[in-house]
Amino acid sequence: MWSSVLPLLVALSLLQLPDYTAATQDWQDYKYGRQDSKTELHDKKHFCTWKCLLFTLQWPGAFCQSLDEETLCRIPPSINSWTIHGLWPVRAFRCCKCWPMFQSDVQELEAELTEHWPSLLQTQPSFHFWRDEWEKHGVCAACVEGMNSPLRYFQICLKLRGHFDIHKLLEDAGITPSCERPYKVAEVRQVLAPHLGDKHEIQCVTDDKDRELWFQVKIPLSQNLTTGCDHHSDADWDVASGRRAGRRNVSDRHPCPPQGAFYYVPIDHQRPRRPCG
Ligand SMILES: *[C@@H]1O[C@H](CO)[C@@H](O)[C@H](O)[C@H]1NC(C)=O
Ligand SMILES: *[C@@H]1O[C@H](CO)[C@@H](O)[C@H](O)[C@H]1NC(C)=O
Numbered sequence: 676m677w678s679s680v681l682p683l684l685v686a687l688s689l690l691q692l693p694d695y696t697a698a699t700q701d702w703q704d705y706k707y708g709r710q711d712s713k714t715e716l717h718d719k720k721h722f723c724t725w726k727c728l729l730f731t732l733q734w735p736g737a738f739c740q741s742l743d744e745e746t747l748c749r750i751p752p753s754i755n756s757w758t759i760h761g762l763w764p765v766r767a768f769r770c771c772k773c774w775p776m777f778q779s780d781v782q783e784l785e786a787e788l789t790e791h792w793p794s795l796l797q798t799q800p801s802f803h804f805w806r807d808e809w810e811k812h813g814v815c816a817a818c819v820e821g822m823n824s825p826l827r828y829f830q831i832c833l834k835l836r837g838h839f840d841i842h843k844l845l846e847d848a849g850i851t852p853s854c855e856r857p858y859k860v861a862e863v864r865q866v867l868a869p870h871l872g873d874k875h876e877i878q879c880v881t882d883d884k885d886r887e888l889w890f891q892v893k894i895p896l897s898q899n900l901t902t903g904c905d906h907h908s909d910a911d912w913d914v915a916s917g918r919r920a921g922r923r924n925v926s927d928r929h930p931c932p933p934q935g936a937f938y939y940v941p942i943d944h945q946r947p948r949r950p951c952g
Contacts, residue, residue, distance in 0.1 A: 723818035725764035727904035730835050730894040732757045736852055736940045737890035738795050739947040741880040741928055747797035750947045756842045759792040760891065761808045762832050765906040767815035774817065776809045778802055780825040788829060791836045795947075805829065819898050831900070839894060844870055850939065854951035857936030858889075867892070872902030879931035887937035891928070 734757055739748035764770075781788060794804040813828040822828045845851070848866040850858060860877065867875055871894045878891040897904040931937045943950035 722769065723898070724769060725767040725815065726898070727765045727906035728816065728896045728898070728900075729761075729763045729765060729906065730832075730839070730896055731760040731763065731891060732836070732839065732841060732894070733760045733795075733891045734889060734939070735795060735947070736942040736950055737880060737882075737888035737938075740882045740888055741890050742796075748795055748947050749797050750795055750942055750944050751793055752944050753790065754793055754795075754944075755942060757836075757892075758795075759832055759836050761812055762816060762828070762835065763812040764815040765895075767812075770815035771817070772810065772814060774810075774814050776806050776813075776825045781805065781829050784826070784829050784833065787833050791833060792829075835896075835900070839871060841867065841871075841892060845939075852939050852941040854938065854940060856938075858939055859936060860931050860933050863889075863939075870902075872904075874903060874905060877931045878928055879937050880927050880929075887931060887935060889931055889937050889939050 735750045735754050739750070742748055778785075788805060789801055792801070792805060794801040796804075809825050809828065813822070813825060816822045816828055817824070822831055844866055845863070850863060850866060863877060864875075867877075871892070874895045876893045877889060878893065879887040880890050882888050894902065895904040895906050896902060938951070940950045
């Protein structure tokens with residue numbers, strides 16, 4: 676088994692993010708198949724119906740407030756930064772829903788996934804979160820060669836998480852979690868746009884004291900993982916997300932109000948729902 680995984684790992688090591696901009700012919704061949712194969716290209720277009728992906732990161736400090744009261748939430752002590760919610764092709768259909776994922780598929784990534792992609796629901800083991808994301812979104816992304824297995828898909832997600840270090844970008848600009856200091860959408864967008872693209876979205880929930888809390892950011896990406904893909908509307912996503920979330924009440928999630936203020940609240944591991952009292 677290990678000998679068959681080895682070439683894949685070698686291939687994955689080509690996927691260092693800075694290399695995406697290099698756009699060498701080898702890279703194009705690797706991603707899209709040889710350009711001289713017309714049939715292959717045709718099949719790929721037919722099969723891969725989506726144009727953009729949304730890479731979504733969540734802020735654990737406010738994630739619990741995005742759930743209804745009955746959903747038990749926890750933030751593991753080791754979690755102190757933005758975590759992955761998912762990597763979702765937008766308006767994907769004809770995905771193969773027949774590709775099950777097992778723990779052994781991502782065994783070698785488990786430590787990293789646990790750190791960067793934890794389940795914050797008490798009743799949901801992290802592996803179940805990953806598996807659900809693979810079965811609902813990963814299988815749709817899998818029509819692109821670099822993401823065509825659970826291992827490759829999760830490896831890409833981890834690389835993206837490393838690449839988009841929102842916590843540090845904000846911190847360097849003096850935007851740090853606080854219960855007292857409200858922020859404006861414009862000041863945050865100004866910091867993030869050069870890195871996440873103009874079309875990134877910052878999402879809030881309203882807490883029980885009617886404060887707006889920043890809990891999520893969505894980064895639109897093209898198939899080649901460059902930023903700035905124009906996915907127009909994410910209405911489809913919201914529907915899908917509601918379905919995925921099951922019992923969770925997601926009606927309350929919205930773009931942070933462009934004019935008003937919102938809070939980037941600290942993570943409180945003891946009281947995940949009430950970081951600011
Ligand atoms: C990535 O894809 C986008 C959209 O298809 C394209 O405009 C851009 O040139 C591509 N960039 C690279 C480096 O391949
Ligand atoms: C979801 O939240 C909204 C707004 O807080 C509320 O009006 C609605 O009743 C909730 N729905 C469920 C199913 O809990």
